[in-house]
Amino acid sequence: MTTDDLIAQLSGTVAPVSRRAVGERLARGLLLGAIVSAAVMAAGLGLRPDLGAAIHGSIFWMKAAYTMSLAALALTATRQLARPDAGSIRWLWLATLPVLLLAVVGVADLSGAPSSAWLALWLGKSWRICPWLILALSVPVFLGLLWSFRSLAPTRLRATGATAGLASGAFAATIYCLHCPEASAMFVLTWYSLGILLATAIGALLGPRLLRW
């Protein structure tokens, strides 16, 4: 096909585009993935039985604030990287802030407890499966974001894969909060973060392959 023919064909379909198109596209993919992920969690794992009481306590919201702040930062970075002329995402170092805050809470917890209880605070009852469940729940969210990216234009594919993985992991961890009854900051700091980190690493690994356009 000659270039002139191509231009004629391309300019045959020129739909108006909203200013917020990138954000809306990402939100749709994210929401789709999150709904699937929440359904899997509710059907496969079940909500924590004391959820109604837990949402009146501060521990539930500490966990949620941790995962949601990570998710928000990661999503902002992902939205930035969805444009070809993305610029620097060095500000993403801010994501260490919630981690540090949670670490402070965790250390305070430990220092208020007898040393014989430390191991229980750290490992809880579910440390073996928690990171893996978060990783599993992140898969639908990641797929949703991949769908979003089919009409976006990232040029730094590894970084984009990593931030999309981080967003998926943090979102999945937020969903997992509705199931997980663990109540120690040290537990969340270690095992939630590990699950989120795994999702980030896998995103970085797959990004260059799956995000090409």
Next chain:
Amino acid sequence: MRADEDELRSLMIGGLDGDAAAHAALLRLLVPLLRGFYRRRARGDDDDIEDLVQETLMAVHGRRATYDRDRPFTGWLFAIARYKMIDHFRRKRRLQPIDGLEDELVARDFEAPISAEMDVAALLGTLPPKQAHVIRATRIDGLSVAEAAAAAGGLGESDVKVSVHRGLKALIARVQGEVR
């Protein structure tokens, strides 16, 4: 006639608002820009260049939602063009795939080493030829004093050492004089 940023940007925004004529005009104006861009950078034949131009036009059209109206249009365009070039050659394997090619293309600065080389040459030009020669041999080309003496033919090693020393001293005085 070369289109400029303002013109391209207003056509792009027209296209985003649904104006098909503006969009077609934009794509037509991009063709010579992109051909020039790829000819300067990719050593492919004309078919390669035209493939790249067409791929880029399709991307500009298909992913136009990723253009932010508040930012420069050409920055957006050439970010896509650069990405398409890297992707194209990776796929065709005409150039061997090089890890980190993006960094290479974006970050490699050819200007700095060349202008440094010119500064050095200008400074050495102010010295007597013998001093300039031995400084270049020992300090830039990396020869030992003995090798430099042999290469200069008939100079003694101590002569080389003294020449290097005097030459460097003169250069330091000159550079400090310029700074002051």
